[in-house]
Every structure is written in C-alpha cells, then in structure tokens.
Amino acid sequence: MEVWRWLVSLYVGFMLLAVSMGKFVVEKNSLKVVSPDKVAGTYDSSIGNFGIPQYGGSMSGNIVFPKDNNKGCKEFDQSFKSHPGALPTILLLDRGSCFFALKVWNAQKAGASAVLVADDIEEPLITMDSPEEEESIAKYVENITIPSALIEKSFGGKLKGAVNDREMVIVNLDWREAVPHPDDRVEYELWTNSNDECGVKCDMLMEFLREFKGAAQILEKGGYTQFTPNYITWYCPQAFKQSKQCKSQCINHGRYCAPDPEQDFSTGYDGKDVVIENLRQLCVFITVKAAKKPWVWWDYVTDFQIRCPMKEKKYNKECANAVIKSLGIDVRQVDECMGDPDADTENPVLKEEQQNQIGKGSRGDVTILPTLVVNNRQYRGKLEKGAVLKAICAGFKDTTEPAVCLSTDMETNECLNDHGGCWHDKAANVTACRDTFRGRVCECPLVDGVQFRGDGYTKCEAIGLGRCMINHGGCWHDARNGHAFSACSDNERDKCQCPPGFKGDGFKNCEDIDECKEKKACQCPQCSCKNTWGSYDCSCSGDLLYIKDHDTCISKAASQGRSTWAALWLILIGIAMIAGGAYLVYKYRIRQYMDSEIRAIMAQYMPLDSQGEVPNHVSDQRA
Known part of the structure; x- marks a missing residue:
C-alpha cells in the first residue's frame, strides 16, 4: 500500500509539473x-x-x-x-x-x-x-x-x-x-532513459539506440542534423520529501526523481541511481558537443548499455567512467557538469530538462517515454530505425535530403518507372526525372557540366559550351559511309544550323543539297558533276585536270610542265641567293683586311693625332 501511495504521489508530482504550463498535443x-x-x-x-x-x-x-x-x-x-x-x-x-x-x-x-x-x-x-x-x-x-x-x-x-x-x-x-520541413537541416531530440530494467519498452529503446547509432552519426557528422538527447524527471511532492521512498528515488532533496527500476524499493537499484546516470549522459553530451563532436554521445550510451548493465550489477560510476575514458572524454569536465546530487540546491542541467518537458509553441508536453521530436513536432509510431529515419528525412526541405534518405531501404526510386513521366532522351541516356524523398521532380538536368533547359516534362535542351558532346545538343546528326555530320556547333550556343552541303531546320532534319542540280559547282564547259552526301565530286573530260578553287579544267601536261619550270626556277633562285650571300661575306672580309693593313703602314710614316707612336711592325717581328 505504501509503494502504491508513493507511485501515485510521484505521478501527481509529474502531472502538476506538466499541466501547470503546458498541454498535450495530438499529432x-x-x-x-x-x-x-x-x-x-x-x-x-x-x-x-x-x-x-x-x-x-x-x-x-x-x-x-x-x-x-x-x-x-x-x-x-x-x-x-x-x-x-x-x-x-x-x-x-x-x-x-x-x-x-x-x-x-x-x-x-x-x-x-x-x-x-x-x-x-x-x-x-x-x-x-x-x-x-x-x-x-x-x-x-x-x-x-x-x-x-x-x-x-x-x-x-x-x-x-x-x-x-x-x-x-x-x-x-x-x-x-506531418513533419515541418522548412530548410536543409533537421533538428530532432530523443527523450530517453538510461534504465535498462523497465521491461519491454526499455528493451526496445536500447535496441533502437544500437541500431540507429550509425545513421545518426552519419547525419550529425555531415551537418545535416542537430541532435539533442533529453531525459524525463519528476519531482517529489513537498509532503513526501523526507520519506524513505523520496530519498531513495530522488536527488537534490526531492527535486529530481525517477521510478524504481525493478518497482521494488527493497532490492536492486534505486530511482536516484537512474537519475544520476541520466544526468551523467546529459553531461557527456554537453562535453562532447563543446568539443564539436556531439555524435560521440551515441558511442557512450551504446557502450554503457553493453559494459554496464543493471543485471550484471555494473550500473555505477566506476563502470561509467571507464567507458568515458575509453572514448577520450574528459571525466573531470563531466563530473563538474554533474555537480553534487546531495546538495539542497537546483541542478541547472536537470532544471532545464524539466522546463523542456513543458510544451512550447506547436510542440506539446512530453509525457510518453521514449518520445522523438522532429522539427518541434512529436513523432508517433514505432521507435525503429527505418521508421524514425523516414520521419527525420521528412523534415528536410524538398530536394535537400542527404543520400542516406534516398537509399533503397528508405524508398522506391520513382524515376525507374518510365522516368517518372518526365522528359528523357533515350539516345543520350539523359532524363529530367530526379528522385527525392517526397517523390520525383521533373527538372532539366546538369550533365557533365552541360546544363539543359526546358519545362522538364516535355522538353529539355542542352545549352552553352560542350552541349554538342551530349547527343549533339539535340540537333540533327547522321552518319553514312564513314562520313558524319551534325547541325550542332558550340560557337552557335543554343542554335542548330545545318552544316555546309545540307539544308533544313537543323533540329529534326537536314537534307543533302544537290550542288550539281542547283548548278552551284562544276560550271566550266569541260566539267562533269557528281553529287555526294554532304558534298560533290567534279571531274574533267579527256586529259584535263579539275582545279576546284577556280572551278576550271586544265591540261595535265601543262600542269606537269608548269610544275617542272616552277621547281627549276625555285632551284635557280636558291643558288643565286646563296652565291650572292657568299660574295657579300667575301667582300666584307677583304675590305676589313685592307683597311687594317693601310692603317698600319700609314701609322709608320705619319702618326695619327688621336694616338701615340705605334711600335715598328718589322722590329716587333725580329725581336
């Protein structure tokens, strides 16, 4: 009977805390x-x-x-x-x-x-x-x-x-x-508990933490989410603060309480042990968040479950500190954050947690444990990895979901079925369909640096430089007998223009021009014209040779004679230039030598004013 009265009073304490300011919201x-x-x-x-x-x-x-x-x-x-x-x-x-x-x-x-x-x-x-x-x-x-x-x-x-x-x-x-999705980052919080002896719900919670850890850390490390853990606590009504039950289930003189893990006050762990470990887990998060590694919290809570379970009587400070040290977390900082659980004062960390339990804005009171809150909206449903990840992914603004939200485990790719009804080019294997978490969107794509433009449903055209590399920029193209032509040109930017030798709109068709029929080529009297795909061939009758630049025919012999004389003249001109160059060099060297000799002779008989006496050239040779 006494236990029942205690549980009722504890529940009343929580209800007084909840209804005093907040409300429960039906999602x-x-x-x-x-x-x-x-x-x-x-x-x-x-x-x-x-x-x-x-x-x-x-x-x-x-x-x-x-x-x-x-x-x-x-x-x-x-x-x-x-x-x-x-x-x-x-x-x-x-x-x-x-x-x-x-x-x-x-x-x-x-x-x-x-x-x-x-x-x-x-x-x-x-x-x-x-x-x-x-x-x-x-x-x-x-x-x-x-x-x-x-x-x-x-x-x-x-x-x-x-x-x-x-x-x-x-x-x-x-x-x-059902979940607000205002921007490209999701804020979510999990109201959890370190108690692992509360039955089926605790078992499900512990399993969820282990399974969701990997996805949570990927999202947090990538900056896609901002996660915050929270812990529900109750307070002991004033009339029961000095009772044995209150002292065993609460810390800080009845301010922060938790139910007995085994619902038996005489054996096992007490509620205050749970409150202290909850506080420690909060301080671990505060410490690692300050070190800009908030995802380490997931490592701590999952490692603590494995290494420090209640069933093995390891649910204590010594085991917790061993886990903290193994993860490289500063134990001293965690202890300072926790404060003194026996002090008759408010604990700032747990006081904030109790205030956070009260509903604010569109979010109602947190009364169900565990509770997930995504973008300030409470999650409803099974606490399971795939279901929770789906709810978190629903909180991203359209088309901003990270890759983990688009995996096959999360959803079906709607673009696989007839490209989602969007525009596609089979030849170039390009589609405007893009799969997102909420369904497909039809947007002209960017492929290999080339942007497509259009409505995304019926039309997309490549624009800008490089567009001809992708299915010829949507222009006409064809190849025959080893010759290929395209109406696409990077210089023309967005236009399609049939190449020389063709006529048409440049998009759907370009037809060969018959230069012979339209008398655009081979107009000399001796010329014979043959149309080819994209061009033409001209030939001359008899012993004549066709000169395309002049659209005329000349004799092959004359052509050969002209070539011979041209070559001969080139040789003669080359010889003449070499001889002239050699003569000029010879004249220059002789002139230099004669000037030198004359100056030496004159210096012997008539010294120059600008220099002193010059030694006798002959006496220098005799010495």
Whole structure:
C-alpha cells in the first residue's frame, strides 16, 4: 500500500509539473476522401503511437468496413489483401472492447494496408497509444508495421454509410506535412532513459539506440542534423520529501526523481541511481558537443548499455567512467557538469530538462517515454530505425535530403518507372526525372557540366559550351559511309544550323543539297558533276585536270610542265641567293683586311693625332 501511495504521489508530482504550463498535443495527418462526392473532402485524423506511419509520403486506398467483427478485437476469418493492380485496402473499424493496437494487429494479419478507427463518442481527437507492457501484448505491438489513425465519430459514420450503400470509397492518407520541413537541416531530440530494467519498452529503446547509432552519426557528422538527447524527471511532492521512498528515488532533496527500476524499493537499484546516470549522459553530451563532436554521445550510451548493465550489477560510476575514458572524454569536465546530487540546491542541467518537458509553441508536453521530436513536432509510431529515419528525412526541405534518405531501404526510386513521366532522351541516356524523398521532380538536368533547359516534362535542351558532346545538343546528326555530320556547333550556343552541303531546320532534319542540280559547282564547259552526301565530286573530260578553287579544267601536261619550270626556277633562285650571300661575306672580309693593313703602314710614316707612336711592325717581328 505504501509503494502504491508513493507511485501515485510521484505521478501527481509529474502531472502538476506538466499541466501547470503546458498541454498535450495530438499529432495529426491529413485524410482526403476522393470519392464518392457526397463524402469528398479533407478531414483530420490522429496518428497512432504504434506501427509505422509513412512520414513524408502518402497512401491511397479503398475503404472496407467488415460486416462481422467490426471492432477488430478477434482475428478475421477473411482476407483484406488487395489484388494485384488494385488499390490497397484501408480497414475501417469501430472503437471499443479492446486495445487499439490489438485491432490494428488483427487487421494487419488479415492483409489490410492501413487502419482507421472510428471514435464511439463525439470528442476531440485523441492519440491511440500502445498498452502497458505485458509479454503477450508486447509481441504483437512490436510487430505492427502498418499505419493507423483515429477519426471522429461523425466522419466514421459518413464512411460507413457510403460503404453500406455499396459505393466505392477511396481515401488518401497524407503524412507529407506531418513533419515541418522548412530548410536543409533537421533538428530532432530523443527523450530517453538510461534504465535498462523497465521491461519491454526499455528493451526496445536500447535496441533502437544500437541500431540507429550509425545513421545518426552519419547525419550529425555531415551537418545535416542537430541532435539533442533529453531525459524525463519528476519531482517529489513537498509532503513526501523526507520519506524513505523520496530519498531513495530522488536527488537534490526531492527535486529530481525517477521510478524504481525493478518497482521494488527493497532490492536492486534505486530511482536516484537512474537519475544520476541520466544526468551523467546529459553531461557527456554537453562535453562532447563543446568539443564539436556531439555524435560521440551515441558511442557512450551504446557502450554503457553493453559494459554496464543493471543485471550484471555494473550500473555505477566506476563502470561509467571507464567507458568515458575509453572514448577520450574528459571525466573531470563531466563530473563538474554533474555537480553534487546531495546538495539542497537546483541542478541547472536537470532544471532545464524539466522546463523542456513543458510544451512550447506547436510542440506539446512530453509525457510518453521514449518520445522523438522532429522539427518541434512529436513523432508517433514505432521507435525503429527505418521508421524514425523516414520521419527525420521528412523534415528536410524538398530536394535537400542527404543520400542516406534516398537509399533503397528508405524508398522506391520513382524515376525507374518510365522516368517518372518526365522528359528523357533515350539516345543520350539523359532524363529530367530526379528522385527525392517526397517523390520525383521533373527538372532539366546538369550533365557533365552541360546544363539543359526546358519545362522538364516535355522538353529539355542542352545549352552553352560542350552541349554538342551530349547527343549533339539535340540537333540533327547522321552518319553514312564513314562520313558524319551534325547541325550542332558550340560557337552557335543554343542554335542548330545545318552544316555546309545540307539544308533544313537543323533540329529534326537536314537534307543533302544537290550542288550539281542547283548548278552551284562544276560550271566550266569541260566539267562533269557528281553529287555526294554532304558534298560533290567534279571531274574533267579527256586529259584535263579539275582545279576546284577556280572551278576550271586544265591540261595535265601543262600542269606537269608548269610544275617542272616552277621547281627549276625555285632551284635557280636558291643558288643565286646563296652565291650572292657568299660574295657579300667575301667582300666584307677583304675590305676589313685592307683597311687594317693601310692603317698600319700609314701609322709608320705619319702618326695619327688621336694616338701615340705605334711600335715598328718589322722590329716587333725580329725581336
């Protein structure tokens, strides 16, 4: 009885904290009825907190309301699996008599692709949550993969009425705006817990942290996301602060509390042990974030799970510090961040966490553990790697998703099926279809530095330099008998102009010009013209030779004679130039020698004014 009173008081403490300032927000997706016309329109539906909602996507389906077992609390004895080529089946069920999750599980086993649950009272929409942890229940909750949503009673009545009238009821479930996507970076936070002895939910959380670690670190290292871990704590009501239970489950004199891991105050670890480790994990994140390595937090929490589990009695400070040191984190900085858990003062880190639990703006209170928040919107659904990554990827602005969001594990490439209906050039293997997380877009591409321009749907043309390298820039081209011609020219930029010897629009056709027929060549009397593809050949009758530059025929003998005389004249001119050059050199050298001798003789008999006496040339030779 005392334990029960303690748990109730702890819960009341949390509720007082939550409702004092915030509110719980029901996360919704859009539901559009396509037919029949009497029901057509857009309606709200609240996303179930289990299964895998198709964040970033949509699903069209045919509504089926079963005649029997319309609450879905028993297994169905019929199949709702759609036939090939038909729309998926969206099963409509009534609320009541059993857990929401059990209804969806039975529908999934019967082949339904999604489930809508019609409320049984007129009230604002609520969130369908998974039931409390029980081994038998956990097995099917964990295996639910189809999306589900709750709809209002009045809307459910309209759908059932149309189905009963044997009308085809087609609806579209749309999750594309369920997560805001304003820019090319996603901010997300995970409200988690270090407790590994709380049952099925803790096991699922620990498994998720291990599986999602790789993708989270890739996104964080690439600067695509900004991640923040958070931890829920409660406070002990004033009346219980001096109680044994409060002292064992809280730190800082009842300010920050957590439930007993084993729900047994007499054995095992206490709630305060969980609060202290939660605080340590927060301080690890603060420390590594300051070192600009926030992704190391994922290494710490996953390593701590493996090396320091409660079951092996290693859930303590010594084991935690060993993990911290192995990752190169400064233990001293972490300890300083944590402060004194026995002090009768506020802990700034945990105080901020309690304030963060309160809903702000469009985000409601965080009351469910674990909870993922993406771009300030709470995630609903199974905490599983693929589902969570899909929700995070839905938070990127269109066409800015990183490669990890476009992997085959995440989505189907819509460009593979007839290029998504976009423009494509089969010959050049170029398409305007580009696959994104929310579907394909038709945009003229940039290929090997060459930009295409057009509407992307019916037309794309290569523009600028290099365009002729890609399918001849969309211009006409053809090849015959080893000769190839193209109407594309880089110098003409965006134009297509038939090459010399052809005429046409340059885009779809260029026809050979018959120069012979149009009398553009071979007009001399002795000429004979033969048209070829893209050009022509001229020949002369008899012993004559055709000179193309002058469009005339001359005698081959005259041509040869002229060539011989030309060669002879060239030889003679060359000899004459060599002889003239040699003569000039000879004259220059002789003149220099004569000047030198004359100056020497005159210097002996008549010294120059500009120089002194010159030694006797003969006496110099005798010495």
